[in-house]
Amino acid sequence: MDQMTTAAPRARRRRNLWSWIAFTLGVAYFVLPLIGMFEFSLRKRRDAYSFDAYTSILGDPQFQQTFLYSLVMSLVTVVLGLLLVLPTAFWVRLKLPAMRPVVEFITLLPLVIPVIVIAFGYIRMFNTSSFLPMTGSIMGTNILLAIGYATLSLPYMYRAIDNGLRTIDVGTLTEAAQSLGAGWLTILYRIMLPNVYTAVLSGAFLTISIVLGEYVFAALLDRPALGPYMVWVGGNKAYEPAALAVIAFAVTWGLMGLIQAMSRLSKHTRVAR
């Protein structure tokens, strides 16, 4: 009896110890390279730590231009993705629930098909001697790039919005709105969108972070985006790439923080329904 009562806590303590070891190893695996990279990025000036690499990057007009370009493209992508995904996810939930696995599979395809395949496909389909020469103008290429980015964001956007729609009674809310005279656009943008706002935001931030780091599309379509710039910096400078990576992490984490903050700010979802 005595033995049993002491054996159980001991076993629990031992299990605790192992989980702590595993946790520490995991954290070390992720954090040590980051610390190393951060430390390296501070070493641009000889014999002293400094933020010289950061000022050099942030002050580089090419960084500013490519960052701005990618940011604008990511916002365009979010809008495009939203226009495409929200009505689709809504319609599938409302009228074609049997099609959900199919649509889900289609939205997963961009994860399976390499970007380079899609990019070459675009170039082949829309080159200057094709029926729709989109690559012939800068605007056309930008549009093509945004469409490509929207494709890449599909898995995240669709899942986020579909999960958001799962938390509300889409069918009954739609009928309630219809009986009050609302048309499809009103239902989508006054009822569905505000209720999946948090989900849309998390999808949007994921999209932004993907677009900011994307290389293949931008490089093959030859647009001045942040991805190709990062690769160029990586090949030509010593300390700046590390600084750039830290900046990229900061931006991504900042966006993650925003997702959290937004979900807490929304008034009508503070209490579980």
Add this chain to the structure above:
Amino acid sequence: MAYLDITHVEKSFGANHVVKDFNLDIEKGEFVSLLGPSGCGKTTVLRMVAGFETPSAGSISIEGKDVVALRPNQRNIGMVFQAYALFPNLTVAQNVGFGLRIAGVPASEANARVTEMLRLIGLPDLGARYPFQLSGGQQQRVALARALAPKPRVLLLDEPLSALDAKIRVSLRTEIREIQRQLGITTIFVTHDQEEALSISDRVVVMNAGIADQVGTPFAIYNHPATKFVAGFVGTLNSFDATVTDATTGAIRLGDTPITLNKPLNASAGSKIAVALRPEAAQLGRSDLREIALNGRITEVHFMGSIIRISAEVAGTRLSLDTFNRADTPPPPIGTDVEIGVSARDFIVLGS
């Protein structure tokens, strides 16, 4: 021509024929209930009036105009759902004002209407709350106000009380009826609860397997059920097999007791018919009002407060009867042999 005309409406989902030749005329300001078990087609009829389903055949017209071709948002029909269906992202006031905003009513006018509606449902101070901050009963009242705010031509209530607990169910149904009378709005109410339907309706439609078995006032439905289904579904019924002795005078034999119903029966002498009796039409002991005495033995006694429901075995069948509780007469113990007084005029002859 009635205000709302449902004529020869049919509805099939694939091979499943859920509504069969449904006809109903509703006058302006009338409160009509569709009553029936689940799957009888009552909700489908309601959804066809709302425009969420299209009839396979037949017509639905309001104020003489066929509405079948109109989309739900063009019909100007208010609807209240079992699941409340308030918009979670909007406040109570915004929910109630939603229809007005869609209709393009000027803000000042809309605000006045919202205030008026909130006062009507007895929640004048809750306009700024969100739906999740309200109880179920409050949410359903807000849903009612939201449906009524744009002054719809018809109000549809789809089991609005089913998700609420018993006490609120009773008080809210009284409130709904009061508001309906006050506004004089034509209303269709769908329910599977017969007490609900009988207590608040001008007329009740009892539906069974897609067919309207009987349309009538609650009094007529209860006292003169047209079919065996209506008789069994509405209220409690004691049903007996009796033998016809003389079809022209309506003489039958129930066990050993001869009874003369004084109306011709559509059956030949010697054949069996089914007759029924409401629990309140039987009483323990003889009385001047009930000229026939049946012999029975008490099998169950349920004391329910103001009413005592007693079951007895009579001529091989179970008979339930209700008596009012009286402090000076305790209910008889189980197993007692009793005489049960009934009257020939209270027997209902059940059609097939």
